[in-house]
Amino acid sequence: MTLLYSEVEEELRAAVRGLLADRCPPAAVLRRIESEPDGRGSASPVYDLDLWKTLAGEIGVAGLLIPEEHGGAGASASEVAVVLEELGRAVAPVPFLTSSVMATLALLPTGDALLGELAEGRRTAALAVSFAASPYRPGRGASVRLDGGRLSGSVTGVAGADVADVLLVPVDGDLYEVTGGGVVVAPSLDLTRPVATVTFEAAQARRVGACDLAEVLLSSAGLLASEQLGVAEWCLDTTLAHVKERHQFARPIGSFQAVKHRLADLWLDVVRARAAARSAVADGSAVSVAVAQAWNAAVAVHAAEEALQLHGGIGMTWEHPVHLYLKRAKSTEIALGTPGDHREALASLVDVPGPE
Amino acid sequence: MNEPEIKERVAAFLGEHDPAGDRLEFLRARFDAGLAWVWFPEGLGGLGASRELQQVVDRELAHTPQITSGVQGIGLGMAAPTILAFGTEEQRRRFLRPLWTGEEIWCQLFSEPGAGSDLATLATRAVRDGDEWVVDGQKVWTSGAHHSRWGILVARTDPDVPKHRGLTYFVCDMHAPGVEVRPLRQITGEAEFNEVFLTGVRLPDDLRLGAVGDGWRVAQTTLMNERVAIGGAASVRRGGGMLGAVLDTWREQPELRTHDLHQRLLALWVEAEVTRLSGARLREQLVAGHPGPEGSGMKLSFARLNQALSGLDVEMRRDLGYDDWAFRRSETVDFYGRGPGYRYLRAKGNSIEGGTSEILRNIISERVLGLPAEPRVDKDVPWKDLPR
Numbered sequence: 001m002t003l004l005y006s007e008v009e010e011e012l013r014a015a016v017r018g019l020l021a022d023r024c025p026p027a028a029v030l031r032r033i034e035s036e037p038d039g040r041g042s043a044s045p046v047y048d049l050d051l052w053k054t055l056a057g058e059i060g061v062a063g064l065l066i067p068e069e070h071g072g073a074g075a076s077a078s079e080v081a082v083v084l085e086e087l088g089r090a091v092a093p094v095p096f097l098t099s100s101v102m103a104t105l106a107l108l109p110t111g112d113a114l115l116g117e118l119a120e121g122r123r124t125a126a127l128a129v130s131f132a133a134s135p136y137r138p139g140r141g142a143s144v145r146l147d148g149g150r151l152s153g154s155v156t157g158v159a160g161a162d163v164a165d166v167l168l169v170p171v172d173g174d175l176y177e178v179t180g181g182g183v184v185v186a187p188s189l190d191l192t193r194p195v196a197t198v199t200f201e202a203a204q205a206r207r208v209g210a211c212d213l214a215e216v217l218l219s220s221a222g223l224l225a226s227e228q229l230g231v232a233e234w235c236l237d238t239t240l241a242h243v244k245e246r247h248q249f250a251r252p253i254g255s256f257q258a259v260k261h262r263l264a265d266l267w268l269d270v271v272r273a274r275a276a277a278r279s280a281v282a283d284g285s286a287v288s289v290a291v292a293q294a295w296n297a298a299v300a301v302h303a304a305e306e307a308l309q310l311h312g313g314i315g316m317t318w319e320h321p322v323h324l325y326l327k328r329a330k331s332t333e334i335a336l337g338t339p340g341d342h343r344e345a346l347a348s349l350v351d352v353p354g355p356e
Numbered sequence: 357m358n359e360p361e362i363k364e365r366v367a368a369f370l371g372e373h374d375p376a377g378d379r380l381e382f383l384r385a386r387f388d389a390g391l392a393w394v395w396f397p398e399g400l401g402g403l404g405a406s407r408e409l410q411q412v413v414d415r416e417l418a419h420t421p422q423i424t425s426g427v428q429g430i431g432l433g434m435a436a437p438t439i440l441a442f443g444t445e446e447q448r449r450r451f452l453r454p455l456w457t458g459e460e461i462w463c464q465l466f467s468e469p470g471a472g473s474d475l476a477t478l479a480t481r482a483v484r485d486g487d488e489w490v491v492d493g494q495k496v497w498t499s500g501a502h503h504s505r506w507g508i509l510v511a512r513t514d515p516d517v518p519k520h521r522g523l524t525y526f527v528c529d530m531h532a533p534g535v536e537v538r539p540l541r542q543i544t545g546e547a548e549f550n551e552v553f554l555t556g557v558r559l560p561d562d563l564r565l566g567a568v569g570d571g572w573r574v575a576q577t578t579l580m581n582e583r584v585a586i587g588g589a590a591s592v593r594r595g596g597g598m599l600g601a602v603l604d605t606w607r608e609q610p611e612l613r614t615h616d617l618h619q620r621l622l623a624l625w626v627e628a629e630v631t632r633l634s635g636a637r638l639r640e641q642l643v644a645g646h647p648g649p650e651g652s653g654m655k656l657s658f659a660r661l662n663q664a665l666s667g668l669d670v671e672m673r674r675d676l677g678y679d680d681w682a683f684r685r686s687e688t689v690d691f692y693g694r695g696p697g698y699r700y701l702r703a704k705g706n707s708i709e710g711g712t713s714e715i716l717r718n719i720i721s722e723r724v725l726g727l728p729a730e731p732r733v734d735k736d737v738p739w740k741d742l743p744r
Contacts, residue, residue, distance in 0.1 A: 003637040004644065240725055255728040260721035261714070267725060268653040275633035291633075294626045343622040350595065352606065352625060355613040 003278040009082045015059050016086040023051050024092050026321035032093060033191045033324075044185055044194050047163045052094040056121025062100045063119030065108065071116035077219070077281040081226035085277075088230025088300075091192045091324045098160025098193075099124045101223055103168050105216045106175055110209030114166065114177065126164035127216070128181065128198050130157040134337030135218035135289075136345055138170075144200060146171050151178060151200040158183075159335070161196040168208065169200070175211035178203050190331035192324055218289055221336035222280035225292035229277045231329050232270050232296070232303035235322070239263065239307045246312075259310060266306050273299045287349050294342040300329040357394075357405040359412050365403070366391060366416040375420035382421050383457040391417070392456045396440060400452050408643050423458050426688030427500060431455045431462035435508050437581045442525070442566040442574050451506070451527070463504035464582075465495040465528055465552060466575065470744060473715045475510070476519045476572055477734070477742065480554060482511035482526065489513075489526065489564070491534075491557040497709070501537045501550040502685055504530045508578060510571050515740040522739055523571030527563040534558070541683055544701045548686035582710040598665040599628045601692060601699065605673065612672050621672075624665055631657045649724040656716050659706035662691065666700040 005013070028048075035045045056062035064080050066072020080101060087096055099118060103125035107115055117123040130141030144153035151169055161167065161183045169176045181198050188194035240263060243254030253259050273296045280292035304326035308315035315322050333339065347354055369389045373382055386392055387401040394409050396402025425432065432455070439451050454460040471478035480493025491511055501507065507528040514522035528535070534557040539547035566574040595603055606613065606621065631654075638650045679695035691702060707713040721727040734742055 002640060003633065004640050240727070244727065251731070252728045254721075255730050257714070257718065257730065260725075260727045261717040263725060263727065264653075264656075264717035264720040267720060268656060271650050271653055272627075272630040272634045272657070275637045276630045278637065279633050291626055291629050294623075295630045343619070343626060346622055346625065347618070350625065352603065352618070352622060353610070353613075354618045355615055356610050 001282045003275055003282060005082065005278075006078070009079055012059075012079055013082045013086055016055070016061070016083055017089070019051075019054060019059065020086060020090040020092055023054070024048060024090050026091075026324065029091055029093060029192060029324060030319070030321055044162050046093045046192060046194065047095065048093050049163075051092070052096075052124075053121060055094060055096070056100075061096060062121040065100065065104050066115050066119040067108075070111065070119060072119040077223060077284060078278075081223055081277060081281040084223055084227040085230035085233070088227035088328075089234040091231070091234075091321075091328050093192045095124050095126070095160045095163045097220075097224065097227060098126050099164065102127045102129075102160075102216065102220045103164075103166075105219050106168055106170065106211055106213070107208065109211070110175060112177075112208050114208070123165045124160075124163060125166040125168055126158060126160040128155045128158055128161065128167045128169040128178070129213065129217070130155055131159040131195055131331075131335045132157045133217060134341050135214045135221060135286075136337060136341055138213040138217055144169055144171050146174075146176075146205070147202070149205065150202040151176060151205045152202050154197055154199040156197050157195045158198045159193050159195050161198050162194065167198065169205065170211045170213045170216075173210060173212075175208045176205035177208050178205050180204065188331070190327045192328055193331070217336055218286060219284065221293050221342075222284055222289035224332060224336055225273075225277045225280050225289075225296040228296040228300035228329070228332055229270070229273045231300045231325050231332070232273055235300075235303035235307035235325050235329075236263070236266055236270055238322070239266075239310050242311055253310075262306060262310070266303055269299045269302065287346065290342040290345045290349060293337055294339045294346070297329075297333045297339050297342075301326075301333050304329040357403055357409065359409065362394065362403075362405065362409050362412050363416060365389070366413055370417075370420075375417075379421040380457060380459070383423060384453070386417070386420075387453050387456050393436075396452075400440070400448055401456050406643075423456065424688070426690060427461055427503065428455075428458050429689060430464050430500060430508075431460070431506075434464060434578045434582050435462040435506070438508060438525075438565065438574060438578045439527075441577050444562075446562070447527070447565065454505075460505040461500060461503050463498050463501040463507045463530070463552075464578070465498060465501075465507040465509040465554075466578075467497045468494060469496055473712055475575070476523065477739070477744075478510060478512060478523070480509075480511045481515075482513050482524060482559075484513070484561075485558075487561050489559045489561065491526070491528070491554045491559060493554050495552040495554065496540070497549045498537070498552045499549045499689055501530065501552050502539065506530060507552070508565075510575050512739065513568055513571075516738050517569075518736055519734060519739045519742065520572045521569060523575070524568050525565045525571040525574035526559055527565055528554070528557070529559060529563065532557050532559065539683075539685055542701075543704065544698050545678075545681040546684050546686050548689055579711065594629060594632060595625075596632075597628070598662045598669075598692060598699070598703070599625065601696075602665050602669045602672070605669070612674070617668065617672050620668060624661065624668065627657075628661055628665070631661060649720075652716065652720050652724055655706075655710065656713055656720075659703075659713055662703040662706050666696065666703040669696045670700045 032046050061083050063072030064075040068074040106127050133140040141156040162185045167178045167181045181200050183196045183198050185194050185196040246253050276292040276295045280288045307322050314320050373385045390403040391413050392401030394403045394405040395407040397404050468478045482489040482491045507530050509526045509528040512522050513524040534555040536553040537550050540549050541547050678697040
């Protein structure tokens, strides 16, 4: 087990980062959240589907987790994690986490033919599970039941549903494919990954196979820690650049200890977030995932909050991208279990029991 | 040299030297066989091998007589790397062997009443007199000076140049006339450190380490190694170190548990674990030959965690007592020993010794993050003209 990045991972990172620098700078993301629906379907206009096509098709990120016999790259979670770091750094509005990670992880054990289509990026899927669900409470926000081969009920807070061609719905340990669900996007805290309420009214469903939802959410949570690392890194780097440039009292504000000490502490938090994220994908155990989520979710939020504060008034403006990161960070703090949920899980995982 | 070769060496060494025999003879022989610190050069207790192979040697020799890392800490962690880097061949041969075997204990004569975080402003003078230097001044926070044979000393040899440039590094003979060691009682009740008065102490020039006026650069090597040594004490085992002490009590005495303590303990457990993981990552980078800047942060994390955990430990036990306030001179520095009250009080020193947490944050922000330094008014002023 290693906590370092391999050469292959660094090459993948360079490819993704290069593409995002070119096609998805923060200014472009800001423009997208301003734009109106473009009439190309129900997807929120925030999603950059052209960028997604390039990422999925040319760089091949959509099939990373999918074995070669199903048309994927048969890569490991470590490579997926590097892609997530970069997508987090860019708050890139693409359905990688929701389709190529969460939905794909649910689909993998079934070996269903849909995997091939997801691998090529021809279709995009979403797991109809609340983003606020956790490995410890996988059913949170969901009330879907099966009746005569049809699904009825709703799931709130589903990420990536509005950009998905296919909805994968876990019900009582089985996974169903639904194409005709009602997806209603509500205003979401995270502008770059909005959530939707998905409603089924006696929707036709195809049983795809068995689904251990808690396991899917656990693996997803471990990978989310890498996205959070990327978010935190962007916040730290951007703030460092700002405090080196910004002058007050005839000095760069980054020369004041009141500022630089906060950034030294933040750097140390990010250093440890990297170790935690690497550990979560290196062994994927319930302990490593819970540790990485408990730490990285909080570090991402703290980094975004520090970035905002240290940017002063400009940090409060809509035109500066730091709010996109704050909103992403705060939303992923809730996603797939809060830091508190993960600490609570650790209590039994590592034998630190509570009061009797 | 690789792992099987090292193991072969150890086996051959054990074939010739009986671990059940005289302890000191065994340690001396181990040094001479190059199995003391394998990354040191041959002839100086090492084999010029990779540092990682030391673990192999330590494992293979785990059941043989050991050096006493506590009281030898300053010698092993700070003096030795500095002597290796800056000592003459003669100095290396003279000092390193008895330093490693523990026959000679070392202390560090750096801080002064007027020079702490701003070490370079120190005032202890060394004046040349023929082949000797005459040293006058006062040092403070000198751990273990009371059983030291030698001290690593930084003194001012030129007061007419700016502070960083007029310093020279010496090995101080702690048995020389004019060296007076007085214990300083600490908040724990005992005295592991001292103040050291140097009055007309005569040191031969061959006890100088590095060039005259180059003392600041030599001292940087010592300080860097000190931080690695203190930060490196962070646990390599999940749930070890200061956390281990708390967890034992937590598991054994369920009646002490409260919801509030539980939440805080779990948060500290996570912080200790991610700190341990970044230590593991740092070691992997070292082995791969790409040391990262992460090392600068290890002592900072270690201090914070030790203080938080030892504080929680006292609170959790609801014990209003203290094991022993007797004023005694400590045999060694021990962060984890004695009772919870002692550990809590001793941990307060972790964010001060070896560079305060504030100074470490300066170092991280300037050297790692590239942030501009605060304006310095004393940079180009001769030391003798500085306000004090």
